[in-house]
Amino acid sequence: xxAVRIIALKHDRKRLLExxxxxxLIHVKHSDDVQDGFARADTSAQLKQFEKNADLTExxxxxxxxVAPEKKGLLDGFKGRREIDADEIGDIAQQAAKIxxxxxxxxxxxxxxxxxxxxQARIRTLTAQLEVWKKLDIPLNTGDxxxxxVFIGTLPKQYDEQxxxxxxxxxCPELVFELEVVYSxxxxxxxxxxxxxxxxxxxxxxxxxxxxxxxxxxxxKIPLDKAKRLAKKSNDLRDKKDDLREQIAxxxxxxxxxxxxxxxxxxxxxxxxxxxxxxxxEHVFVLNGYIPEQDCGKLEEICQKVPSAIIEFxxxxxxxxVKLKNNKFAEPAQSASPSKEDxxxxxxxxxxxxxxxxxxxxxxxxxxxxxxxxxxGLKILKPxxxxxxxxxxxxxxxxxxxxxGLVFGSFFGDAPAVFWNTFTGSNVTMKQLMPWMLDTQKDAxxxxxxxxxxxxxxxxxxxxxxxxxxxxxxKYAEAFFDTGLWMLLLTGLAVLAAGMAFGQILTYIGAxxxxxxxxxxxxxxxxxxxxxxxxxxxGVASLYDITSYVSDLLSYSRLMALGxxxxxxxxxxxxxxxxxxxxxxxxxCMAVVFIVGHAVTIGLNVLGSYVHTMRLQYVEMFSKFYExxxxxxxxxxxxxxxxxxxxxxx
Amino acid sequence: xxxxxxxxxxxxATVLAGIGSVKGVGAAAQASMGVLxxxxxxxGKMLVLTLLPGTQGLYGxxxxxxxxxxxxxxxxxxxxxxxxxxxxxGASLAIGIGGLVSGIAQGRAAVAGIGLCAxxxxxxxxxxxxxxxxxxxxxxxxxxxxxxxxxxxAIKF
Numbered sequence: 001x002x003a004v005r006i007i008a009l010k011h012d013r014k015r016l017l018e019x020x021x022x023x024x025l026i027h028v029k030h031s032d033d034v035q036d037g038f039a040r041a042d043t044s045a046q047l048k049q050f051e052k053n054a055d056l057t058e059x060x061x062x063x064x065x066x067v068a069p070e071k072k073g074l075l076d077g078f079k080g081r082r083e084i085d086a087d088e089i090g091d092i093a094q095q096a097a098k099i100x101x102x103x104x105x106x107x108x109x110x111x112x113x114x115x116x117x118x119x120q121a122r123i124r125t126l127t128a129q130l131e132v133w134k135k136l137d138i139p140l141n142t143g144d145x146x147x148x149x150v151f152i153g154t155l156p157k158q159y160d161e162q163x164x165x166x167x168x169x170x171x172c173p174e175l176v177f178e179l180e181v182v183y184s185x186x187x188x189x190x191x192x193x194x195x196x197x198x199x200x201x202x203x204x205x206x207x208x209x210x211x212x213x214x215x216x217x218x219x220x221k222i223p224l225d226k227a228k229r230l231a232k233k234s235n236d237l238r239d240k241k242d243d244l245r246e247q248i249a250x251x252x253x254x255x256x257x258x259x260x261x262x263x264x265x266x267x268x269x270x271x272x273x274x275x276x277x278x279x280x281x282e283h284v285f286v287l288n289g290y291i292p293e294q295d296c297g298k299l300e301e302i303c304q305k306v307p308s309a310i311i312e313f314x315x316x317x318x319x320x321x322v323k324l325k326n327n328k329f330a331e332p333a334q335s336a337s338p339s340k341e342d343x344x345x346x347x348x349x350x351x352x353x354x355x356x357x358x359x360x361x362x363x364x365x366x367x368x369x370x371x372x373x374x375x376x377g378l379k380i381l382k383p384x385x386x387x388x389x390x391x392x393x394x395x396x397x398x399x400x401x402x403x404x405g406l407v408f409g410s411f412f413g414d415a416p417a418v419f420w421n422t423f424t425g426s427n428v429t430m431k432q433l434m435p436w437m438l439d440t441q442k443d444a445x446x447x448x449x450x451x452x453x454x455x456x457x458x459x460x461x462x463x464x465x466x467x468x469x470x471x472x473x474x475k476y477a478e479a480f481f482d483t484g485l486w487m488l489l490l491t492g493l494a495v496l497a498a499g500m501a502f503g504q505i506l507t508y509i510g511a512x513x514x515x516x517x518x519x520x521x522x523x524x525x526x527x528x529x530x531x532x533x534x535x536x537x538x539g540v541a542s543l544y545d546i547t548s549y550v551s552d553l554l555s556y557s558r559l560m561a562l563g564x565x566x567x568x569x570x571x572x573x574x575x576x577x578x579x580x581x582x583x584x585x586x587x588x589c590m591a592v593v594f595i596v597g598h599a600v601t602i603g604l605n606v607l608g609s610y611v612h613t614m615r616l617q618y619v620e621m622f623s624k625f626y627e628x629x630x631x632x633x634x635x636x637x638x639x640x641x642x643x644x645x646x647x648x649x650x
Numbered sequence: 651x652x653x654x655x656x657x658x659x660x661x662x663a664t665v666l667a668g669i670g671s672v673k674g675v676g677a678a679a680q681a682s683m684g685v686l687x688x689x690x691x692x693x694g695k696m697l698v699l700t701l702l703p704g705t706q707g708l709y710g711x712x713x714x715x716x717x718x719x720x721x722x723x724x725x726x727x728x729x730x731x732x733x734x735x736x737x738x739x740g741a742s743l744a745i746g747i748g749g750l751v752s753g754i755a756q757g758r759a760a761v762a763g764i765g766l767c768a769x770x771x772x773x774x775x776x777x778x779x780x781x782x783x784x785x786x787x788x789x790x791x792x793x794x795x796x797x798x799x800x801x802x803x804a805i806k807f
Binding site for chain 1: 698701702704705708709712715716775778779782783785786789790792793796797800
């Protein structure tokens with residue numbers, strides 16, 4: 001990694017930055033200190049505008065997606081970005097204003113739809129309130145006539161006309177009345193009652209005694225008419241809403257253009273973010289950044305296109321970002337951002353990732369499917385870099401899966417044997433077909449020991465990395481005492497365990513090494529403590545760490561458990577699929593059960609294997625040496641989602 | 651008599667572990683649907699986190715299935731002594747209870763992981779690894795059950 005400084009005249013700024021953004025070579029240094037005599041340009045206003053536009057396009061796209069969903073193939077998510085020429089950016093820029101206008105329109109129409117929906121909800125509430133009155137053909141606030149008192153209101157119980165008349169007569173025998181029930185349900189009854197005006201107070205009291213209440217906001221409209229009007233209004237609103245949606249859907253053709261515009265504004269926003277990091281004078285600007293050593297030549301070439309630019313390289317300081325560089329085999333598994341002191345763990349990690357994944361997924365048939373599927377994906381979809389790495393990761397995992405599938409004698413579970421037996425009536429086992437195989441069920445114990453042995457190797461490699469890092473930094477005490485002794489101790493214990501199986505001598509050797517290392521640990525681990533007792537106690541206490549190593553190692557038994565899970569699930573579905581016999585109907589059922597069953601098995605176990613491999617890497621191995629916290633190298637580039645400019649994405 | 655214990659064992663392994671997973675996945679699925687209602691593009695990540703507590707049920711099922719085979723319930727051939735039947739029942743308790751409790755606990759962890767992921771989906775791998783920390787105890791229970799089941803026919807009582 002080199003530090004680089006580019007100095008150029010201000011009127012070349014735009015051109016230079018565009019070249020740099022297209023080439024994605026430089027990591028621009030972020031710093032808050034401005035050198036004397038320089039100033040920073042305030043680009044926040046423009047930035048805000050670009051971001052606002054980008055947000056607007058995002059919103060418009062979301063609305064379009066809701067109203068007129070895009071037809072998407074199942075695999076479209078894997079596809080790479082569309083490639084365009086650098087010149088096309090100009091066209092997009094010209095269109096930008098128009099497209100932003102369209103986005104604005106879409107958003108406004110959407111607001112109208114929101115209002116429309118709110119209005120419809122309001123009408124629904126009104127209609128519901130009106131429900132009990134909708135058969136009434138006089139206004140709710142109808143007052144008394146010259147001789148008659150009118151009562152319009154509700155009772156909190158169910159009545160029909162006869163029952164109500166009887167109730168009223170019982171409460172007040174001398175009351176003369178005429179009544180009509182407008183609406184009645186289990187907990188409310190709407191009534192209209194007419195009485196002579198002179199009996200008004202009496203009637204009021206009688207009615208109140210059975211819970212009569214007048215409507216809260218009586219209107220002068222006739223409820224029947226009002227209900228009709230509301231229904232019509234609601235219909236109109238619905239039509240209006242469909243119409244508005246139609247209008248939005250008409251803009252669906254602009255979807256790609258909107259996406260391009262979004263990318264365009266994101267690009268410009270990125271550029272202006274960089275401009276705000278530049279130290280500038282009236283005529284000159286200075287850009288500070290970092291660049292990988294092998295790219296220096298390319299950068300010089302680019303700067304030659306801009307006549308006024310001068311480049312200086314110097315050695316990068318401690319705060320330089322880290323760019324990982326891995327070969328094809330290891331790159332897909334690259335996921336860490338190590339600090340400058342760490343070593344890049346990727347190559348080691350990659351090997352174990354493939355190895356463990358294969359052991360857990362462990363089926364030759366499934367492995368083949370993974371290899372073929374990812375190969376087709378890579379060929380047809382031409383995905384972007386990160387997706388390509390993901391597919392490649394699974395491709396290598398697939399190869400490892402095939403190998404382990406052969407070791408464990410599993411090809412779609414025990415499918416070959418089962419189907420041979422079903423159709424010929426013979427009685428072969430997978431063991432006869434693949435005599436070399438390890439049976440995951442019968443040899444479970446052996447496979448578990450093997451898993452833990454792999455775990456030991458994995459952990460030792462992790463500690464080896466730590467040893468190497470400490471050694472390189474000349475922290476010899478940490479390297480030899482803190483890491484080396486533990487590595488030896490674990491090896492000693494492993495030899496001891498092997499001795500139990502193979503012979504006494506190994507037991508003695510293993511025990512000897514382990515004890516010697518334990519003594520060494522007691523003597524050295526307390527070295528930072530004060531006083532002879534402090535040192536001794538610190539040393540003895542450190543031996544307690546053995547529990548964490550043991551639990552780490554036991555954790556690797558999942559390799560065996562998950563491998564077995566895949567095998568047994570496959571076996572279950574094979575058995576189920578043969579239950580239907582060998583008639584034509586039976587064979588159809590067999591095919592269906594077989595395909596569905598194995599699809600489920602693959603789905604669940606790919607997930608399980610992936611998750612548990614990640615865990616073994618991160619929890620068991622990384623913790624042994626990884627410090628992390630490094631700044632990843634993030635070049636100044638066009639961070640677009642939709643298109644990519646040709647020849648720049650490598 | 652032995653067969654009755656065996657079948658009881660099969661039920662215990664499958665159902666108890668299954669309940670653990672059902673509770674775990676159910677809780678996680680509810681949480682993830684909350685997230686999806688805001689942002690449906692997270693479906694893949696949510697699916698992974700939701701499925702993680704589902705493995706306990708699978709382990710229980712596998713132990714149950716192996717018992718079906720090893721005790722000859724399917725073939726109806728072998729005679730299972732009552733000692734062997736009790737041994738199968740005992741073996742099933744490990745994954746049954748282990749799966750039940752760890753499934754529920756992992757479900758809770760998954761719900762928290764989904765919350766973490768919803769705030770910033772860069773946290774996905776951290777959430778995923780943390781949720782799998784619970785899994786190891788279900789796996790231990792599974793391994794113990796499994797090793798017991800496959801060695802029962804050879805044990806002399």
